[in-house]
Amino acid sequence: METPVAADPARTLLDLRRGGRLAAEYPTVRALLAEADTRQTAHAGRVLGGLDPDEVLAAHPDTAALTVAVVGHGTVGPLLGPLTGELARHGLLLRPYQGAFDSWVFELSDPGSALYAASPDLALCLLDPAVVFDEVPLPWRPADVARVLAEKTALVEKVAARFADTVRGTLVLNTLPLPRRHTAQLIDHRSRAELGALWREANARLLRLGVDNASVVVIDLDPLLAEGVPAADPRLDVYAKVHLSEPLLAAYAREIGHLARHVAGLTSKVLVLDLDQTVWGGILGDDGPEGIEAAGGHRGEAFRAFQRVAKQLGSQGVLLAAVSKNDREPVLDVLRDHPDMTLREEDFVRVTADWRPKSESIAALADALNLATGSFVFVDDSTFERGLVRRELPKVAVVAVDDEPAHHVERLLRDGWFDVRRLTGEDRARAELYRGEVARTDFLQGFASVADYLNELGVRVRLRPVTSDELPRISQLTLRTNQFNLTTRRLQPAEVAAYAAAEGSGVLTVRSADRFGDNGLVGAVFLERRDGELRIDNFLLSCRVFSRGIEQGVLSTVLGLAAGAGLHAVTGHYRPTPRNHIVKDLFPRYGFAPVQDESGTPVGEGLAFRHDLSTALHPPGHLQLDADPAGLLEGAHA
Template sequence: MTEKESLKKLKELAKKNERIRVNDIKSLLQHITTPIGQEKAGKLIRKIESDGIPAKVAFVGSHTIQGFENATAFEATKRNLSIQTFMGGFNQWRFLMLQPGSDLDHFNPDVTVCSLDESVIFQHIGDKGWSVNSLSSSLDQAFAEIKQVLTVYTERTAKTIVLHTIPLPLNDWKTVTNYRDKQQLSILWRKFNQNLLNLYTVLENVIVLDFEVLTQNAGEIRDQRMKYYASMSYTANVWQVLSKELASILASIKGLTKKVLALDLDHTLWGGVIGDDGVHGVQLSKEFPGNQFYAFQQTIKRLQEQGVLLTIASKNDWDNVKDIFTSHDDMILKEDDFVQISCNWGPKSESLANMANRLNLGKDSFVFVDDNPFERELVSSHLPEVTVIPLSKDPSLYVHDLLIDGYFNTLVLTDEDRTRSEKYKQMLKREELKEAAASIEEYLLQLEMELDLFAVASSHIPRITQLSQRTNQFNLTTTRLTESDVSAISNSNSHRLYGFRLKDKFGDNGIVGYVHVTQEEDRWLIENFVMSCRVFQRKVETEVLRLILEDAKSQGVAEVIGIYKPSAKNKLVADFYKQHGFEYVDQGDYGTRWVYRFKTEIEKVEWIQLRSSKERVNV
């Protein structure tokens, strides 16, 4: 299908007065590759009501930013998102972000995007005349102004704010005629951008994208004619690359970050077919052409070290393959780097489905990489939830193809991420123990579990935030929290934020969940209960709830309210409160409410012991 044909089909969908499946829209987007085509597609997508995860994005700026919203709609749809947008007026960013009760406040976006250009700097030159010294002062004034505006705005919202660094215009750099001053100007401008990049250290919910890095391969980033005609400082090429990052940020906030990278082997991790060429005959070395695959493996290893789970989905005989992991000097990836290996001659869609089941993860957590278009199409048709990377025919582009859409990007990286692979291997060992045990009770007793319930402190904030944003199945309300939210809740006298860790004979699972409680005199409200899928089916949630109810009772609480708000993925916990002795109260936009009045007690889970901890909640 051509780009023109795909746009025509999108037009037809936009005319339909019905809800469209986001997967039907996504299938058309892969054929639309030009910035102009993507801008047109995004405009059409914004007219379509889809079943994607809703997200609200506000765009404000110091220049004309029309087109950014369309590029973002295009990229967000690829991530199963359906965005609603707010567009601030020309150069209204200060007013909208400073003024309480502005239209921006009423829109209440999940993410506010503020795109600034050099005008926010040059406006401060005034009558000082054009010189490196006057620009130095202007850069300082501009940064102070931006920081002030953001500080005021963050006092009203804990939601994410996204900016980008501001590029030094080439013509203005060339205006300086001596090279010493040119160098000094570049130093000062970079210092300004460095200050922007450092804003996250004082404003936790601010993300600043590196414009210079992201636009390296974007082509023309400025159109002088459009600058004069429409005050448009950046081209559609810029919106295209920035919108990919914005879509990754939105996906992370909405719990849609990918977790698993499933890899083919032949012509993917190395050049050639190992069954024909042998271990030392494949292309894999530090010299061309093998260095292309060497670099690809380096990239994959870096992802794995940051918490991405690696699996193999290959049509091969494992006996023919396994030796390369130990006997090839340039094989960066080792067998131990993979949490699941599926080498057989069955359909890869079945292999991926089995992996998802074994790892207790949704199929939409998977990204599949294969050089063969036929295999990619089969997986796409049988498992539309799986993200399939369209690898280029040229292996020198493999790294680009894997990273370009930022499927594994996350807002924060925690110590838990760096050990995720090991934790999932431990989970598979538990499954082996479970299969060997005579009964489920015997299995759970043999696990020797120890639970630690604690009050969330500042050191726990990144992990609690991540659980909020990435957990979908055991998430009673699917409320997503930012680091600022978690910090405010943990420091509030009217809230309690419990975290819990779990350890067993196979290792430490780390922090696996949290419970957010609001205290209202003699009544507590459980705002949300979140738990990692790694510890399902062990009654950890029952023991945690029992301990919290004990805590409530000791504080003289008469009743505890729990809320369940259904989502596409949390049906697993629809009856959680009912199963634990809560009584139905009512139902509304907030979800279903349940109440516990201490008429009965939840029995202690016999196979879970409590760990002693200095942070232990006194229950």
């Protein structure tokens, strides 16, 4: 039942291209490359590189396309094939911009350059050892290298600052490998140690750029090199000025694929784990609690290592769930009382143990959490179960493990499903928040009507202008919220800050709580005062708090703000995407009228709406609304 992975995906893609069907069948590429290694993906990417992105978008307008600029000190063209393939693995389409040879300083320093004109979502500045050693004198000593390193890192910091001030995208840097051919030119070990220390200090300085600058991500190449990837190919290094090896470029491209998925708003949120032979060794129903392996012995320690990794992910906001073909009580007994278990019942937002198809259990969990199945990652050792989930829930990412538990950790982590730019306080509290969401869903079952449920739920909403410490969370909402998101405009923290600080505009944050606890910061409204009207540039709300009347409370506040400021209308628009149809009638539902030209054609990008403020909109009666938007549109924000 599980779709077999082609031994050579590139051959299949080449056949499609030769038959003129590659653009038409582009959505199948994601499944075709799902299990491909970096070499296969790079090969497939070279085939896909001849594909016109506009042709794909004409056939599949809902495909997410990202503009990625690539510049560097050496020849960067060999990165485009792996990059194309890695984005395709995640259903994304690459629009590439390739800088000229050794153009990185000019391209990133000049706001009038072609790179900035391309307005990239990601700008990759590929750094390599030659950027330093090409300027080291001969003969040289560690002090000479230290001087050039200092100059280059200072230059990188300068262009990173210019990028942050100029464009909305993300600049991606990388640490510098130190090949042995450089260290071995120093014949005394003391000098080699000094060079190594200097080099690592420079790399640490680069890595801190990714900590301190919200517009910068730094890919650390050391973990990739530690897996045996060669730093350089001597022939390509000398003859073609390709200063990083093709395997290293392919591994780097895989990391960029994970980042690109996050930038496109496709970060996964839920890790669904099978139990038998996945979380623990053995079959609980056959071997009993005393017969399963969760620690001790070689296999037991492998399962313990996997559980530790899952728990670590869960501590950072990844929602853990268990779906098992077992009777419920024995499973709960193991999770509560087995002395060898690392994962416990409280680590999971839900434990499902029954005999239904696992695809049904995952779909039910998605409904309970109010999350799209595209947010789920499913890990199972059964070919049958994985194939069933792939067929019934094709948007779920499926991770294959087998009867060798020592490989479980690597297979779970290899695709960075849950990678984000940076964590927020809401991320770390997410598991508890969603456990409350499951409790709310179960609570609903005891009421005859939704109205009765909402009255008893006790929803409280607090609206305030955004503060500086909330900027990362608001940015994250723009990046990760797909369903209740009127325009799906993705913003980095610096862009949110700039919008909030501009005169006449502001960001209103939405926090909610109820009888089951605090939901945290769950939404935002971007507002701009223009020509006597108040424009809603975007309104987004976490899927955790759908259908509770919060959107009505927020819009009533926005309309009241406009009326109180003496404005004559509130406008906004809805830009349809494949995933935000839930809000397509939001504006009409609350008294906004469609804006049309004389021919009756909708005005503006997407569908434009206008409320003339002739009637008031009141918050729903069950909602306790605490709204204080004072000073929101005056340009003075905390």
